[in-house]
Amino acid sequence: MTGLPPQYRERTTPAGRLPAFPWDSLAGAKARAAAHPDGMIDLSIGTPVDGVFESARAGLAAASAVPGYPQTAGTPELRAAIAGAMERRHGVVGLSAERGVLPVVGTKEAIAWLPFLLGVGEGHTVVIPELSYPTYEVGARMAGARVVRADSLTQLGPSRPTLMYVNSPGNPSGRVLGVDHLRKVVSWARERGVIVVSDECYLGLDWELEAPSILDPRVCDGDFTGLLAVHSLSKAANLASYRAGWLCGDESLVQDLLALRRHAGLMVPGPIQSAMVASLDDDHSVDVQRGRYGRRRAVLRAAVEGAGFRVDDSDGGLYLWATRDGAAADGHATSDQPTTADSAETCRDLVDWFADRGILVAPGEFYGPKGVRHVRIGLTASDEAIEVAAGRLRSS
Numbered sequence: 001m002t003g004l005p006p007q008y009r010e011r012t013t014p015a016g017r018l019p020a021f022p023w024d025s026l027a028g029a030k031a032r033a034a035a036h037p038d039g040m041i042d043l044s045i046g047t048p049v050d051g052v053f054e055s056a057r058a059g060l061a062a063a064s065a066v067p068g069y070p071q072t073a074g075t076p077e078l079r080a081a082i083a084g085a086m087e088r089r090h091g092v093v094g095l096s097a098e099r100g101v102l103p104v105v106g107t108k109e110a111i112a113w114l115p116f117l118l119g120v121g122e123g124h125t126v127v128i129p130e131l132s133y134p135t136y137e138v139g140a141r142m143a144g145a146r147v148v149r150a151d152s153l154t155q156l157g158p159s160r161p162t163l164m165y166v167n168s169p170g171n172p173s174g175r176v177l178g179v180d181h182l183r184k185v186v187s188w189a190r191e192r193g194v195i196v197v198s199d200e201c202y203l204g205l206d207w208e209l210e211a212p213s214i215l216d217p218r219v220c221d222g223d224f225t226g227l228l229a230v231h232s233l234s235k236a237a238n239l240a241s242y243r244a245g246w247l248c249g250d251e252s253l254v255q256d257l258l259a260l261r262r263h264a265g266l267m268v269p270g271p272i273q274s275a276m277v278a279s280l281d282d283d284h285s286v287d288v289q290r291g292r293y294g295r296r297r298a299v300l301r302a303a304v305e306g307a308g309f310r311v312d313d314s315d316g317g318l319y320l321w322a323t324r325d326g327a328a329a330d331g332h333a334t335s336d337q338p339t340t341a342d343s344a345e346t347c348r349d350l351v352d353w354f355a356d357r358g359i360l361v362a363p364g365e366f367y368g369p370k371g372v373r374h375v376r377i378g379l380t381a382s383d384e385a386i387e388v389a390a391g392r393l394r395s396s
């Protein structure tokens with residue numbers, strides 16, 4: 001329902017099918033963290049804080065005087081740069097720069113519209129991970145499809161969904177899916193004709209376990225049928241503000257999406273396409289950024305564990321997925337005694353515990369019911385802020 005006067009026809013907008021926007025519910029914890037005498041450190045969101053690399057800025061500037069409309073398909077240079085980087089950085093061979101890659105205006109919009117643009121709607125089922133980036137559910141619901149949360153194929157039984165998301169390294173848990181796991185997903189999906197969308201926006205940020213692409217020949221034997229990989233320059237390349245990403249894989253799916261996105265005007269701005277080429281050609285920048293996050297992760301992880309938390313999964317990506325266990329037999333924990341936590345403690349209690357130390361983290365329930373005992377702690381803060389947060393945790 002909208003707020004229009006009664007003479008306007010009644011309509012049902014997809015907004016009615018969407019879950020509540022969860023971040024609004026963090027306002028109380030934010031105020032609590034902001035009340036810390038030395039200020040708040042925000043580790044609740046995954047937005048980059050380091051400066052944009054010079055290569056990308058130069059690429060942007062080089063095209064800033066071009067007045068014409070950009071191509072939805074991307075310039076030939078951009079498509080070649082994407083295919084080249086997928087091969088060099090992620091070992092994906094055989095991707096057609098001509099027909100197998102498609103730039104998008106950041107991957108959030110691509111994910112939100114993907115089910116609809118692929119013809120997934122009422123009567124269809126979309127499978128998303130138990131703990132997942134909220135936009136998978138949003139996109140499926142906007143299209144009118146049913147959403148099922150599952151991490152294992154056995155959970156799905158004989159069902160035949162239309163589309164299935166995997167995300168490795170995962171948000172929020174940092175779970176990494178190895179070659180064997182992804183191979184099983186691909187073969188299961190091929191048998192049933194299920195499209196697999198692999199969100200790989202944290203690929204390259206794997207710490208403890210290697211995270212392969214779904215298009216890696218060890219996973220799909222060089223056959224991209226029914227497979228789409230989603231890639232972003234927001235994380236490993238530190239370019240979230242530019243809104244730059246791409247889809248790649250199955251050529252028939254990519255070409256269908258291109259045809260629709262051309263009609264809908266979903267095109268990446270020309271100067272951003274130029275910046276993407278420069279960023280994709282600059283492998284050194286992703287090495288530098290990876291080094292930064294790796295160091296921050298080591299400092300924060302030690303401090304989080306030292307404060308009595310257990311870090312689960314978190315083998316890749318930009319977050320620590322933390323909880324407290326070792327519940328006291330008498331269950332009489334206080335918020336100052338992390339090692340004797342009450343077993344009934346929820347993610348909101350943990351958010352408050354961090355907020356009392358001036359640190360804002362995200363409650364795990366934002367990402368699915370299974371997240372109710374965890375918090376997500378971001379690595380996307382400056383070295384100084386990470387040090388201060390670690391210091392507060394050490395003295396807690």
Ligand SMILES: Cc1ncc(COP(=O)(O)O)c(C=O)c1O
Nearest residue numbers: 106107108133171201232234245
């Ligand atoms: C799993 C996952 N996919 C996609 C995105 C969207 O990234 P962007 O729109 O910046 O490409 C995010 C952002 O946090 C994410 O965590």
